Amino acid sequence: MSTILVTGGTGTLGRPVCERLRADGHEVRVLSRHSPPYAVDLRQGGPLLDRAVDGVDAVVHCSNILRGDKEAARRAASIRRRAGVPHLLYISIVGVDRIPLGYYRNKYAVERMIRASGIPWTLLRTTQFHDLVLRLLQGLAKPPVMLLPKDVRDQPLEVTEAAARLAELAARPPAGRVEDMGGPEILTFTELAHAWLRATGRRRRLVEVPLPGRVYQGLRHGRHLAPERAVGRVTFEEFLARRLGP
Numbered sequence: 001m002s003t004i005l006v007t008g009g010t011g012t013l014g015r016p017v018c019e020r021l022r023a024d025g026h027e028v029r030v031l032s033r034h035s036p037p038y039a040v041d042l043r044q045g046g047p048l049l050d051r052a053v054d055g056v057d058a059v060v061h062c063s064n065i066l067r068g069d070k071e072a073a074r075r076a077a078s079i080r081r082r083a084g085v086p087h088l089l090y091i092s093i094v095g096v097d098r099i100p101l102g103y104y105r106n107k108y109a110v111e112r113m114i115r116a117s118g119i120p121w122t123l124l125r126t127t128q129f130h131d132l133v134l135r136l137l138q139g140l141a142k143p144p145v146m147l148l149p150k151d152v153r154d155q156p157l158e159v160t161e162a163a164a165r166l167a168e169l170a171a172r173p174p175a176g177r178v179e180d181m182g183g184p185e186i187l188t189f190t191e192l193a194h195a196w197l198r199a200t201g202r203r204r205r206l207v208e209v210p211l212p213g214r215v216y217q218g219l220r221h222g223r224h225l226a227p228e229r230a231v232g233r234v235t236f237e238e239f240l241a242r243r244l245g246p
C-alpha cells in the first residue's frame with residue numbers, strides 16, 4: 001500500500017482517481033482549495049502543501065488551474081523536489097503542443113517544467129472527457145439554433161477510464177511519457193450534438209459555422225485527436241444514456 005496525494009482530488013477526474021486508488025488499497029490524500037485537511041491554493045502554496053507532500057510515494061496532479069497554472073506548478077515542483085517526492089504524475093491533453101490555444105500552451109509549459117524538474121515523472125495525455133463535451137453542447141444549445149464548428153471532430157473519453165489508467169500508473173515506477181489515451185469514436189460536433197438531442201429529446205436547428213484562426217485550423221486538422229490510440233470503451237451515447245437516463 002502506498003500513500004498518494006491527489007491534487008484536484010475533488011474534480012471531474014480527481015474524484016474517480018481517488019476512488020480507484022482507495023479501492024486498490026492505497027492511502028489517499030486529497031488536496032484542493034476546499035478540501036481540509038489539505039485545503040491549499042496551489043498558486044500560493046504554504047505549510048499545508050509541505051505537509052500534504054510529506055512522506056508520499058506519489059503525487060497525481062489533477063488540479064485544473066485556469067490562471068496561474070505555470071506559477072502553481074513551479075511552486076509545487078520546488079516543494080516536491082525539497083520533499084523528495086519519488087513520483088509525480090501529470091495529466092495533459094492530446095495536442096497541447098500542436099494547437100495554439102492559451103490553455104494548451106500553459107499545459108505544455110507545465111509538461112516541460114515537470115520534465116526539467118528532476119522529479120521522477122509520468123505524463124499521460126488524453127482526449128477530452130465526455131463531461132466536457134456535454135457541458136460544451138449544453139452551452140451551445142442555450143439559443144434555439146445551435147452553432148457548431150464546421151468540420152471539427154472530437155474523440156471523447158470516459159473519465160473513469162482515464163482515472164483507472166492514472167491509478168494504475170501511480171502504483172508503478174515513473175514511466176516518462178506514456179502512450180496517449182483517446183475515446184473509442186471520432187465524431188463531428190454535429191454528430192455529437194445529434195446524439196445529445198436524441199438523448200435529451202430536445203429539438204434544435206443545427207448550423208455548422210466555419211471559424212477563422214489557427215486554433216480552429218488545428219482542430220479542423222484533428223491535431224487534438226489520437227485515432228491510433230482509440231483505447232477507451234465507453235461511447236458518448238453510452239455515457240449520455242448513463243448520465244441522463246432514468
Ligand SMILES: NC(=O)c1ccc[n+]([C@@H]2O[C@H](COP(=O)([O-])OP(=O)(O)OC[C@H]3O[C@@H](n4cnc5c(N)ncnc54)[C@H](OP(=O)(O)O)[C@@H]3O)[C@@H](O)[C@H]2O)c1
Binds near residue numbers: 010012013
Ligand atoms: N476535462 C477534460 O476533458 C480533460 C481532458 C484531458 C485532460 N484534462 C486535465 O485533467 C485535469 C483535471 O481536469 P478536470 O476536468 O477534472 O477539472 P475540474 O473538474 O475543474 O477539477 C479541478 C480540480 O482542481 C481543484 N483546483 C482548482 N484550482 C485550484 C487551485 N488553485 N489550487 C488547488 N486546487 C485547485 C478543484 O478544487 P477546488 O475548486 O476546491 O480548488 C478541483 O478539485 C486538468 O489538468 C485538465 O487539463 C482534462
